[in-house]
Amino acid sequence: MRLAGWSVVALAALATGCGDDAPVKAAEYGEVLFNDARLSTSTFNSFSCATCHATTPTPAAGRLDSGYTLYDSAFRGSWWGGYETRLLDAVNFCYVNFMRGVAPLPEDSPQSRALYEYLVSISPNRDAKPLPFTVVKDAAEVARGDKARGQEVYRAACQVCHGEPHTGAGRNTELASVLPEVTREYDEVFPGVPPSLVVIEKVRHGQFFGVGGNMPPYSLEALSDADLGALLTFLEL
Template identity: 85%
Template sequence: MRRTRLALLAALTLLAAACGDDEPVPAAEYGERLFSDAKLSESRFNSFSCATCHSTTPTPAAGRMDSGYTLHDSAFRKSWWGGYETRLLDAVNFCYVNFMRGVAPLPEDSPQSRALYEYLVSISPNQDARPLPMTVVKNAADVTRGDRARGQEVYRAACQNCHGELHTGEGRLTEAASVLPEVTADYGEVFPGVPPSLVVIEKVRHGQFFGVGGNMPPYSLEALSDADLGALLSFLDL
């Protein structure tokens, strides 16, 4: 009896203080809440949660093209970020610090990182899951333009959640996300000699402008093909 009780207690992490009520919440459940809570990051400039960029179902929901992979079966991979990260917590903390403006990486023994870990384990039934490829485009180069209708689909699936409606930004996740494509109007002045479309390609591929600034996520070739990027640029009239 006592043993079962103890095991049960061990399985429940008491996070009453963190959750603001008196009921003990199982760690995985607390982790699931944190996953879609932008307040996980203490930065008041952050409006992203993990769920902004990652699905958790075996395949992403229809109409969603995220920069990050679905985290279904992510916990037991041998490496992450295309082999750049070999510890799960480092893979998470890269996102936490660079995209969510976390002031410092989540420490290994914090209730938050433990709960996120338990949640990721709970959606990772395959213990032999393989690492996923991630091809970063090193040098931004022009791409062949494509079909505008396809470009509109790509915009809706990949950009609209953060940037809102084209031309107005209506419904955008954060005021920090610029109105597309109007924001490119002064690129000629800011980046003299560089075609505005190339600046957008650089931004989408690296999340930063030529190595500087920003907390927009980068899109690998797996997340967004050059063909889809070309279609998107046609839709943006770039």
């Protein structure tokens, strides 16, 4: 979502203002930042927080995100399956790795304070529990599934960044390759490895485990093996 004409300076002034409504103003600024890819100054970034996270108690139908909904996220106590024990670190992990932020947002910056107030404003449950995050370490073949379900999975999980299958129409970044056509090069690039396994590894590991890029990884909680199998059937892999 692009918001015409907001000025970082003006909104930052609101966020840092004093008075009883200062947290409310900061939360409003935080919501704007949450939805705007320009939070990151990198010209290669096309993602906002909202690209990968819902903010409603359960994500809207037709959304399968790599990241959890951030409703009730502020008081989970630990994040990223226990890897992060400070909320700002959990946010900055995304900011630096996925949004190509040059450096983590400092604790006392208007942006991190505003994002904090926004996350608190959508977190009514002070006793929220940490959520699991199961990484598939060794990418392995999965049973194929139903093609129609696979199409739903593609739309819900991949389309926001990769656009329409076969053409990439509507993708949010030119850096995301056209699926499944890109896999036709895999015999040359990854000789001896089944193209399906390359895709499974990319989905499960994102940019990590030496894969590279800036795509997020999908944990088992975010995408089941059954849905991944259905997706591969849809992609004819």
